Amino acid sequence: MSAHRAVATLGALVACGGVVVSTTGCDRLPGRPTAAQVAAEGTAEWTIQVFNTSCRGCHAQGTEGAAVPLMESDYWRAATDEQVARAVLEGQGMLMPAFGPSAGGPFTASQASALTRGMRAIWGGATRQSSEISGTVVAGNASNGKSVFDAACAGCHGAAGSAGSVTDPMYLRLVSDQGLWTAVVAGRAALGSPAWNEPMPGRPSGLTATEVADVVAYLSSQRPRSMSETQP
Amino acid sequence: MIGAAVDWVEARTGAMAFIAPLLTHHVPRNAKWWYVFGSATLMFFTIQIVTGVCLAMLYAPSAAEAWESLRYIDEQVPFGWMLRALHGWSSNAMVVMMAIHMLQVFLHASYKFPRELNWVTGVFLLFTVLALAFTGQVMRWDQDAYWGLGIGASIADRIPLIGNQVRGLLLGGPIIGGETLSRFFALHVFVLPGAAIGLVGLHLALIMKNGISEMPKPGATVEPATYREEYEKRMAKDGVPFYPDAAQRDMVFCGACLVLLVVLAAVYGPFGPGGQPDPTLIDANPRPDYPFLWIFGAVSLLPPASETAVMLVAPLVGVLVLVAVPFLANAGERAPSRRPGMVLIASLAVMAIAALTWEGKTSPWSPVMNAWSALPTPGHFLTGRTPLQVQGANVFQFAQCRNCHALDGLGGERGPALDAIATRMTPDQLMRQIQQGDGNMPAFGRNLDSAQMTALVSFLTTLKPEFEAPARIPGAQLPLPVRRMPGEVATPVAAGPQ
Numbered sequence: 001m002s003a004h005r006a007v008a009t010l011g012a013l014v015a016c017g018g019v020v021v022s023t024t025g026c027d028r029l030p031g032r033p034t035a036a037q038v039a040a041e042g043t044a045e046w047t048i049q050v051f052n053t054s055c056r057g058c059h060a061q062g063t064e065g066a067a068v069p070l071m072e073s074d075y076w077r078a079a080t081d082e083q084v085a086r087a088v089l090e091g092q093g094m095l096m097p098a099f100g101p102s103a104g105g106p107f108t109a110s111q112a113s114a115l116t117r118g119m120r121a122i123w124g125g126a127t128r129q130s131s132e133i134s135g136t137v138v139a140g141n142a143s144n145g146k147s148v149f150d151a152a153c154a155g156c157h158g159a160a161g162s163a164g165s166v167t168d169p170m171y172l173r174l175v176s177d178q179g180l181w182t183a184v185v186a187g188r189a190a191l192g193s194p195a196w197n198e199p200m201p202g203r204p205s206g207l208t209a210t211e212v213a214d215v216v217a218y219l220s221s222q223r224p225r226s227m228s229e230t231q232p
Numbered sequence: 233m234i235g236a237a238v239d240w241v242e243a244r245t246g247a248m249a250f251i252a253p254l255l256t257h258h259v260p261r262n263a264k265w266w267y268v269f270g271s272a273t274l275m276f277f278t279i280q281i282v283t284g285v286c287l288a289m290l291y292a293p294s295a296a297e298a299w300e301s302l303r304y305i306d307e308q309v310p311f312g313w314m315l316r317a318l319h320g321w322s323s324n325a326m327v328v329m330m331a332i333h334m335l336q337v338f339l340h341a342s343y344k345f346p347r348e349l350n351w352v353t354g355v356f357l358l359f360t361v362l363a364l365a366f367t368g369q370v371m372r373w374d375q376d377a378y379w380g381l382g383i384g385a386s387i388a389d390r391i392p393l394i395g396n397q398v399r400g401l402l403l404g405g406p407i408i409g410g411e412t413l414s415r416f417f418a419l420h421v422f423v424l425p426g427a428a429i430g431l432v433g434l435h436l437a438l439i440m441k442n443g444i445s446e447m448p449k450p451g452a453t454v455e456p457a458t459y460r461e462e463y464e465k466r467m468a469k470d471g472v473p474f475y476p477d478a479a480q481r482d483m484v485f486c487g488a489c490l491v492l493l494v495v496l497a498a499v500y501g502p503f504g505p506g507g508q509p510d511p512t513l514i515d516a517n518p519r520p521d522y523p524f525l526w527i528f529g530a531v532s533l534l535p536p537a538s539e540t541a542v543m544l545v546a547p548l549v550g551v552l553v554l555v556a557v558p559f560l561a562n563a564g565e566r567a568p569s570r571r572p573g574m575v576l577i578a579s580l581a582v583m584a585i586a587a588l589t590w591e592g593k594t595s596p597w598s599p600v601m602n603a604w605s606a607l608p609t610p611g612h613f614l615t616g617r618t619p620l621q622v623q624g625a626n627v628f629q630f631a632q633c634r635n636c637h638a639l640d641g642l643g644g645e646r647g648p649a650l651d652a653i654a655t656r657m658t659p660d661q662l663m664r665q666i667q668q669g670d671g672n673m674p675a676f677g678r679n680l681d682s683a684q685m686t687a688l689v690s691f692l693t694t695l696k697p698e699f700e701a702p703a704r705i706p707g708a709q710l711p712l713p714v715r716r717m718p719g720e721v722a723t724p725v726a727a728g729p730q
Contacts, residue, residue, distance in 0.1 A: 007480075010484060033306045055605065059611075127468075173683035
């Protein structure tokens with residue numbers, strides 16, 4: 001390419017660039033940095049940001065995420081805001097870590113409440129905690145719970161002592177009573193577990209609130225209190 | 233009228249008499265587009281000076297205000313962001329253009345007699361420019377700058393005997409403090425640009441003195457005894473004046489570079505500043521700027537035992553080798569086709585730097601620090617699992633395994649992906665690996681209690697393709713029974729020697 005033609009080409013390019021810039025406006029050039037956008041606490045944007053970096057690894061939706069799926073309304077029907085905020089701050093069972101200041105975590109009490117309200121607004125929709133059953137553990141009768149378990153639960157969740165059963169002492173050591181309660185009440189539709197009052201293979205009418213309390217009391221009674229009790 | 237004025241000045245200064253020969257000196261006719269890279273480097277250097285002076289008027293070189301003043305330049309000053317973007321992109325472009333120029337000079341062996349010192353001043357310019365780039369990164373005074381300084385200081389600290397003194401000299405004290413930024417500011421705006429301007433002047437003076445080298449021709453060897461005389465003869469016969477013949481190519485190329493620079497600055501904007509330089513923020517993920525990424529990559533991949541030796545000796549050897557190039561071979565063939573060894577060395581160097589830059593950019597050895605709380609366990613690893621196995625998936629996140637081990641291609645790459653770990657390790661081997669760690673993996677024995685450990689191993693044994701057999705100890709007839717607990721009294725099992 002001769003130098004003169006190169007100059008002409010270059011000039012044309014620059015002219016085109018000039019036209020583009022002058023019509024779009026210099027302020028809208030893509031490289032211009034915008035003032036740092038830190039979403040204000042309590043907004044939906046903030047909630048999503050916090051959730052995606054701190055919660056989603058365990059609490060997702062559908063079959064994703066090993067812990068209760070917070071991105072689904074089923075959970076928000078089962079849980080109260082107070083209980084969720086407490087779990088955020090203080091942790092729960094052996095696997096939900098505390099995110100509150102007492103554990104050196106990143107969230108203050110007001111942030112935990114704001115996060116809880118935000119999550120309910122986004123994924124709970126209009127869902128409120130159900131008035132038909134408590135959001136937190138209610139004391140029940142363990143021996144009644146044993147017969148409820150055998151009749152309604154054991155068909156899918158394994159008879160007591162069988163391999164892979166929910167009565168596995170190692171499983172019960174990892175999950176708190178509140179965790180058991182929420183699991184029974186909310187179920188997990190995507191993994192095939194119905195909610196407490198939905199039809200179950202062993203109990204087409206679902207459970208009653210009293211039966212839920214009894215089953216949780218039974219499972220709780222099966223939890224080993226010391227290492228030696230975990231032996232088969 | 234204008235002519236009269238020029239003549240008046242000329243009669244008193246002799247400026248034209250000085251400049252005219254510079255413009256009209258003869259250069260080789262065949263030196264077409266190969267020779268534009270040096271001019272482009274000089275253009276970028278000029279842009280650095282102009283934008284740098286403008287930035288120095290706006291920037292507050294104090295540790296307390298520097299970061300805020302960058303935000304001020306970006307957000308308040310009209311076109312301040314453009315100024316920073318031009319300075320940053322031009323800095324990278326200058327390094328790249330310099331590397332291309334150097335590569336061209338090396339491949340064409342233009343450093344041979346009588347141009348040895350052209351090369352040597354060029355090598356010093358290279359290091360001056362790299363020093364400008366490093367000190368410029370410090371000017372941003374963000375997390376990258378802070379930790380970059382920390383790494384630089386700890387490398388200085390490794391020097392035997394005088395390490396502490398060198399670090400003190402660099403940082404203006406034992407630690408990174410207010411003095412540090414002032415020191416680097418002085419280096420970046422006074423000392424190094426001054427040195428660079430001096431070296432550029434020397435480099436150009438040597439070019440005028442020795443002339444532009446011709447395109448290499450196989451068989452046309454450099455003979456120091458007769459080279460100068462023959463070069464002068466060839467230029468007088470076949471040369472063309474620098475202006476306008478060669479200069480117009482330089483101008484076209486520089487113009488194109490300038491357009492590209494403005495486009496890059498307008499589209500991608502300024503570099504940083506990143507997060508505040510706060511040593512208490514341990515989730516910082518500092519990276520050096522592009523010109524140093526390959527060094528970051530190389531240093532990260534070094535075996536730990538060799539670190540001190542390589543970090544202190546390699547740069548010295550590098551400088552010495554580069555300076556020595558023209559003295560090792562200053563005569564003979566210049567054509568790349570007659571110097572295959574040199575072409576090989578140059579290709580290897582380019583490939584090594586490119587590969588290490590890529591490694592430094594992706595840095596797969598770094599854990600992904602929020603993978604455990606941000607990346608959910610994929611659904612197909614959870615369906616059809618027992619309650620204990622699902623809790624094991626929770627332990628997998630809880631113990632932050634995901635930060636180093638990917639599932640479904642997401643997660644850290646420091647350790648192996650675990651999608652099919654059950655085909656490679658038996659439950660006992662998994663238990664041992666988690667408890668005691670191995671190689672790069674830390675031991676988790678103290679961090680996980682028996683229930684957590686059992687759940688985790690139980691989950692990991694499900695990580696395999698559906699129709700593939702689980703891992704077995706060679707020779708074992710049956711899959712070994714899952715061990716329930718560490719330290720548990722062994723219950724009699726049918727198979728396996730105890």
